[in-house]
Amino acid sequence: MEGIVYLYVFVLAAFVGYEVISRVPVILHTPLMSGSNFIHGVVLIGAMVVMGHADPDSPLELVIGFIAVLLGAANAAGGYVVTERMLAMFKSGKKGGE
DSSP states (O other), rough: HHEEEEEEHHHHHHHHHHHHHHTTTTHHHHEEEEEHHHHHHHHHHHHHHHHTOOOTOOOOHHHHHHEEEEEEEHHHHHHHHHHHHHHHHHSSSTTOOO
């Protein structure tokens, strides 16, 4: 019975997330996503905590934890790269005293 409750919460969260994101104007998607980079940091910290609780004698748990940390770090770094590229679009082409 508990699994059905988890499935219900997941489906409800997916539906609400889709409805919220679909109502955001297209021009705001990139700033909205780049502004939420802190969420990627939370995911990375969560993956590290979970990997820290993995059984040292279980290589499967350690490999899955390592992959989670690796993907979380790539996600966070990618978010900041996208933000940097987006902000570079608004910089002027002139240098210092020109």
